Amino acid sequence: MASVKITNLDKAYGSVRVLHQLNLQVDDGKFVVLLGPSGCGKSTLLRMIAGLESVGGGDILFDDVRVNSVHAKDRNIAMVFQNYALYAHMTVRKNMAFSMRLNKTDKKTMDEKVNWASSILGLDDYLDRLPKELSGGQRQRVAMGRAIVRDPDVFLFDEPLSNLDAKLRVQMRTEIKDLHQRLKTTTIYVTHDQIEAMTMADEVVVMRGGYIEQSGTPMEIYDNPNNLFVAQFIGSPTMNILECQVVEDNGTNYASIDNTRFALPANRDLNVGQSVYYGIRPEHFNVSKQSSSDDNNALTGVVKVVEPTGPETHVYLTLAGQELCAITRDRLELRPGDEVQLQPDLSQVHVFDGDSKNVI
Amino acid sequence: MSITAFKSIARYVVSIFVIGVFIFPIAWFALTSIKPISAVFNKDRVVVFDFKPTFENYKVTVLGAFKSDTQSNSTVLMGTSGKGAYDGRGAIMSSLIIAICSTFLATTISLLAAYALSRLSFRGAQGYMHWILSQRFLPPIAIIIPLVFIFRDLGLRDTHLGIIIAHTLINIPIALLILKSFFDDVPIEVDQAAMIDGATRFQCFYMVVLPMIKGGVAATAVLCFIFSWTEFLLSLFLTNSIRTVPVKITTFVTSTGSEWGYISALGTAAIIPGFIFILLVQNHLVRGLTMGAIKD
Numbered sequence: 001m002a003s004v005k006i007t008n009l010d011k012a013y014g015s016v017r018v019l020h021q022l023n024l025q026v027d028d029g030k031f032v033v034l035l036g037p038s039g040c041g042k043s044t045l046l047r048m049i050a051g052l053e054s055v056g057g058g059d060i061l062f063d064d065v066r067v068n069s070v071h072a073k074d075r076n077i078a079m080v081f082q083n084y085a086l087y088a089h090m091t092v093r094k095n096m097a098f099s100m101r102l103n104k105t106d107k108k109t110m111d112e113k114v115n116w117a118s119s120i121l122g123l124d125d126y127l128d129r130l131p132k133e134l135s136g137g138q139r140q141r142v143a144m145g146r147a148i149v150r151d152p153d154v155f156l157f158d159e160p161l162s163n164l165d166a167k168l169r170v171q172m173r174t175e176i177k178d179l180h181q182r183l184k185t186t187t188i189y190v191t192h193d194q195i196e197a198m199t200m201a202d203e204v205v206v207m208r209g210g211y212i213e214q215s216g217t218p219m220e221i222y223d224n225p226n227n228l229f230v231a232q233f234i235g236s237p238t239m240n241i242l243e244c245q246v247v248e249d250n251g252t253n254y255a256s257i258d259n260t261r262f263a264l265p266a267n268r269d270l271n272v273g274q275s276v277y278y279g280i281r282p283e284h285f286n287v288s289k290q291s292s293s294d295d296n297n298a299l300t301g302v303v304k305v306v307e308p309t310g311p312e313t314h315v316y317l318t319l320a321g322q323e324l325c326a327i328t329r330d331r332l333e334l335r336p337g338d339e340v341q342l343q344p345d346l347s348q349v350h351v352f353d354g355d356s357k358n359v360i
Numbered sequence: 361m362s363i364t365a366f367k368s369i370a371r372y373v374v375s376i377f378v379i380g381v382f383i384f385p386i387a388w389f390a391l392t393s394i395k396p397i398s399a400v401f402n403k404d405r406v407v408v409f410d411f412k413p414t415f416e417n418y419k420v421t422v423l424g425a426f427k428s429d430t431q432s433n434s435t436v437l438m439g440t441s442g443k444g445a446y447d448g449r450g451a452i453m454s455s456l457i458i459a460i461c462s463t464f465l466a467t468t469i470s471l472l473a474a475y476a477l478s479r480l481s482f483r484g485a486q487g488y489m490h491w492i493l494s495q496r497f498l499p500p501i502a503i504i505i506p507l508v509f510i511f512r513d514l515g516l517r518d519t520h521l522g523i524i525i526a527h528t529l530i531n532i533p534i535a536l537l538i539l540k541s542f543f544d545d546v547p548i549e550v551d552q553a554a555m556i557d558g559a560t561r562f563q564c565f566y567m568v569v570l571p572m573i574k575g576g577v578a579a580t581a582v583l584c585f586i587f588s589w590t591e592f593l594l595s596l597f598l599t600n601s602i603r604t605v606p607v608k609i610t611t612f613v614t615s616t617g618s619e620w621g622y623i624s625a626l627g628t629a630a631i632i633p634g635f636i637f638i639l640l641v642q643n644h645l646v647r648g649l650t651m652g653a654i655k656d
Contacts (some may be wrong), residue, residue: 052552073558085549089571099557146557 001186002063002153003028004049010057011044011210018044019210021058026203028063031180031187035197036207037233042190043158045207049188050156051075062153078147079156082163084139086131086146092118093127096145117145120179137168144176148183155180157189161196173199194234198222206230228357231279231350237314237325242278243354246270255351260320263297265346268360275354284348285326287315288341289334297346301326303338315340386631393417393624400620417625421448446619448626451608456633457520458595458604459588462527466584467577469528470535475565477536478543479551489540495533504597511598518600526598527588534587535580542576543569578641589634605630 004026011019018041026032034042047053049060051072059066067075087095093114094101100110118124121141131139140160147155157176161169177200180187191197197204198218205215206229214226225231231239244255244262253270254261255278262278270276301317301324308314315326315334319342326342334340351360391408392400399411419425424447476482477489507526508517516522546569554568555561570577592606599607609626612619 050552050556052555072552072555073560075556077556079553079556081549081553083547083549085547085553087550087554087568087572089574098554098559102558102563143553146553150557 001028001184004154004186004188005061005064006045006049006058007061008058009045009048009055009060011041011048011053012056017210019048019056022210022212024205024212024215026186026188028186029184031177031189031200031202033197033201033204034188034190034207035192035194035204035233036213037192039209040207041210042192042207046079046156046158046188046190049154050077050079076150076153077156078150078152078154079158080140080143080147080160082159084131084143084163086139086142088131091128091130092123092134092142092145095131095142096149098146099150113149114145117149120148120182121145121175136164137172140164140172141175144179148179152185155185155187155189157187159191160189161191161193169196176200195236198234204234206233208233224359225350226359228277228279228352231352231359235281237282237327239279239281239350240324242320242322242324244276244278246272246274246276248272257322258320260299262299262344262349263346264351265349268351270351270360276360277352277354277357279350279352280344280348282314282325282327283312284345285324285328286343286345287326287328287330287332288343289332289338290341297343299342299344301340301342303334303336303340305336306334317342389624390628392620393628395621397621417621418629420446421622421626422452422629424449446612446622448605448608448629451603451605451626452630452633454520454602455589455604455606455630458523458527459585459633461520461524462531462588463581463584465524465528466531466535467539467581470532470539470580471570471577472565473532474536474539474543475569478540479548492533492536500530500593504593507594508597517598518602520602522598523595523602523604526594527584527591530591530594531584531587535584538580538583539573539576542573546572582638582641585637586634589630 004024006022006024009019009022009024010017022045024032034045036042044053048055051067051070055068060068062075087098090098096114096117097110100113105113114127115124118127121144123138123141123145126134126138126142131142134142140163143160160176161172164172173196176189180200189196189200201218203215204218204221206213206221208229214221214230216224221230222234225234225239228241232241242255242257242262244257246264247254247256247261249261253264253268253272255264255276256262257278264270264278299319301319303315303317304323305316306313307316312327312329313332313334315328315332317324317326317340324342326340332340352358353360394413394415394417395407395411396414396416399407416425477485511517511522511526516525550568550572551564554564559567590606591604592610595604595607596610603611605626609623609630612623612626
């Protein structure tokens with residue numbers, strides 16, 4: 001096992017810079033998820049850590065040893081690819097034993113390790129099958145088996161679940177997390193799926209356009225996004241964002257849009273007339289059918305679409321000409337066209353600067 | 361009659377017709393090889409099956425019997441020639457040596473080159489591919505005169521090695537193109553996975569990617585073999601005493617007439633090695649060898 005440290009890492013393809021001065025510390029045994037939209041450079045970063053891409057500038061260190069020019073085969077890493085990349089002409093057993101065959105491990109150790117990995121991954125019955133005789137989930141397990149038999153210093157996962165159907169994805173997600181808890185191997189996992197990132201990671205690194213936007217534990221990132229991009233990228237349904245102006249009334253600041261006022265949390269450094277983004281997650285509205293006259297922060301919206309999911313109901317509604325989403329756990333029996341009252345939880349409101357889009 | 365029944369009958373009729381079009385010349389050719397000359401040259405009617413089969417033509421061309429020894433049975437006499445002039449055994453042997461060696465060389469060289477072009481990025485890789493393809497733009501007749509001089513000066517004219525080299529060079533561009541497309545079908549992640557597993561670049565090629573495209577290698581080898589086996593022009597110009605089968609057959613067209621019996625016998629016999637070669641490799645000529653490597 002090893003820690004991975006990245007300092008001032010740069011990468012460019014021709015004149016296109018894809019990574020800009022990245023710094024990242026992955027502690028020994030941690031599960032770190034690189035999260036971002038397509039083209040944000042997360043896969044490139046992973047491939048540079050793997051040794052599959054050259055380093056443009058800066059350093060990659062494993063346990064404080066610089067590995068910039070160490071060949072992929074000598075880094076003692078294991079990687080699981082999105083498309084599995086199995087050796088199609090080899091049986092599951094041979095696929096998993098390939099790395100040991102290359103470094104001339106004796107047959108007994110080889111069999112032991114393959115059996116150990118296959119029992120962890122539930123592949124015991126498939127060891128003598130070819131990859132084409134397996135289902136997608138089983139193939140992905142073989143790819144993981146191939147990785148764990150090597151007892152690597154670092155596990156790298158490049159969107160390993162993207163090709164699986166929704167149900168299998170949830171199941172494999174749990175399996176990968178369980179595997180990490182058992183093996184405690186340092187893991188770097190790339191995904192564009194924020195649910196995967198939230199559920200699996202010890203630490204999430206949100207990337208965009210070759211920059212790291214924010215890193216922290218999943219809940220830190222969810223509760224305290226640094227900027228508008230992170231706020232919108234994390235969370236499903238996504239955070240409600242309203243483009244407002246700051247107005248003052250009786251010494252209190254409000255965010256105003258279309259003459260509708262949203263109460264702002266106190267202690268924020270705001271100027272009257274400043275343009276801001278007012279952000280609140282759907283679950284931080286209190287939704288009720290009757291107007292409660294005692295709260296003057298309450299807003300009235302018109303229901304557009306109701307989506308019951310079972311434990312909670314997503315209500316999409318129109319308010320001040322904007323579309324908002326609110327989540328309630330109450331069984332309100334709402335219909336499109338109904339008027340509802342929304343009370344934002346002021347402690348959960350995020351305000352972002354209109355120009356820099358950073359949190360205020 | 362229902363439409364489906366009509367369709368199914370039409371399908372059979374068309375397929376039998378198409379197969380017939382392709383099979384008929386070969387079948388007629390093979391039939392001619394076992395006809396006595398009287399049946400080949402019957403002025404009154406076309407003799408199809410009502411003749412007494414003879415294997416004299418094979419005896420002369422494939423087993424090396426002298427023409428004069430076998431002519432006692434013939435009713436029509438054709439021109440006489442030097443003893444052994446119709447013996448095709450040497451030509452078959454030469455063709456075999458040339459076809460097998462040039463197929464092996466062309467496939468091996470193309471495999472290495474195609475892997476490099478598919479997997480490694482180097483300056484001018486794209487232009488290189490076009491340049492290789494352009495080697496096939498010229499008809500062989502256009503290069504034949506300089507080639508004859510070059511081969512003469514190098515002492516390669518009228519040697520097996522000479523024709524092996526010529527056939528290899530002609531085959532490389534097309535073999536390279538086919539093999540590169542097979543390599544391109546194997547996702548690069550497979551190489552990368554192997555490298556992360558500790559394989560060198562060559563182990564990657566040899567142990568992982570090559571076995572995954574062995575169907576393509578077999579197909580390419582078949583094409584190279586067939587080209588070399590049937591190639592006429594280069595063999596004609598680059599040899600005098602060594603004769604490949606296609607060139608040898610043309611010598612059966614003599615000043616005193618064409619020996620149709622011998623032509624058809626050696627021609628029919630010449631189908632056999634190619635047929636055996638294809639039978640040997642056809643087990644590998646299956647598609648979908650890369651199935652299972654990636655999510656399809």
